[in-house]
Amino acid sequence: MGIAEGRRALVIGVANEKSLAWAIARELRAQGAEVALTYQGAMLEKRVRPLAEQVGASVIGELDVTRDDQIDAVFAKLRETWGGLDMMVHAVAFAEREDLRERFLNVSRQGFLRSLEISAYSLVALARAAEPLMQARGGGSILTLSYLGAVRAVPNYNVMGVAKAALEACVRYLALDLGPSNIRVNALSAGPARTLSSSAIRDYYTMAHEVEKRAPLRRGMETEEVGRMAAAMLSELASGVTGQTVYVDVGYSIVGF
Ligand code: 0WE
Numbered sequence: 001m002g003i004a005e006g007r008r009a010l011v012i013g014v015a016n017e018k019s020l021a022w023a024i025a026r027e028l029r030a031q032g033a034e035v036a037l038t039y040q041g042a043m044l045e046k047r048v049r050p051l052a053e054q055v056g057a058s059v060i061g062e063l064d065v066t067r068d069d070q071i072d073a074v075f076a077k078l079r080e081t082w083g084g085l086d087m088m089v090h091a092v093a094f095a096e097r098e099d100l101r102e103r104f105l106n107v108s109r110q111g112f113l114r115s116l117e118i119s120a121y122s123l124v125a126l127a128r129a130a131e132p133l134m135q136a137r138g139g140g141s142i143l144t145l146s147y148l149g150a151v152r153a154v155p156n157y158n159v160m161g162v163a164k165a166a167l168e169a170c171v172r173y174l175a176l177d178l179g180p181s182n183i184r185v186n187a188l189s190a191g192p193a194r195t196l197s198s199s200a201i202r203d204y205y206t207m208a209h210e211v212e213k214r215a216p217l218r219r220g221m222e223t224e225e226v227g228r229m230a231a232a233m234l235s236e237l238a239s240g241v242t243g244q245t246v247y248v249d250v251g252y253s254i255v256g257f
Helices: 020-030 041-055 068-081 109-135 158-181 204-214 223-234
Strands: 008-012 034-039 058-062 087-090 140-146 183-190 245-248
Touching: 008 020, 020 034, 020 041, 020 087, 020 140, 020 223, 034 041, 034 068, 041 058, 058 068, 068 109, 087 109, 087 223, 109 140, 109 158, 109 183, 140 158, 140 223, 158 183, 183 223, 223 245
Parallel strands: 008 034, 008 087, 034 058, 087 140, 140 183, 183 245
Antiparallel strands: none
């Protein structure tokens, strides 16, 4: 029997078959959960629908996290179909492409605000919408994805690092607010992965190779490793863990030299 048997999970942030959100959705299904996916825009809908079908997940609707009407619609539909929610995965981030290659110093006000809105504030808005549905189930678990650039100055990660730092702080404050409702909130800080997000990043392969050479496990991280740790953190296996950022990075972040 799986660790997510009888649980209902909403997974936000699947773009294609390489997405970390997709690895998490697959593992949750394998562990017995019912899974609902959202998609951002008509272009990604074409990718997400066949993926959902592959594993017997459902597509609950369109969700652009900057749109309150779409957040309301998704949670209204969840209330209708499931009446409650046990798990929510937030795997959404954005920075302007230019802001990931120029000096951080030059980030525009608008680029900064947009990155923090999509990458950090969205977790707060979604957690607020999820609370009543999770309370209806006696509690729940929320997981977001972060990256080392939140706590170290990683060249070119720039405003995304600031957004991830805010995201990790949001995790702590949400954990404090939602703890009394038996809702846990955590972040999983993943190592570099070959996804749609990283495909647009200059020197990504050089960086990923350096990580493989220096990491204690002397290899790259597999997306399945993120899926398995995510399922554990979302499940009762992690019932005593909240407000934390857990690294799934083949050990890279602990190395001092
Ligand atoms: O969080 C991320 C990347 C998220 C991301 C990626 C893009 C590319 C295309 C956010 N916004 C955009 N906007 C775009 O227009 N990662 C952890 C992957 C990543 O991104 C980096 C990295 C790593 C690792 C950027 C610079 C340096 C390292």
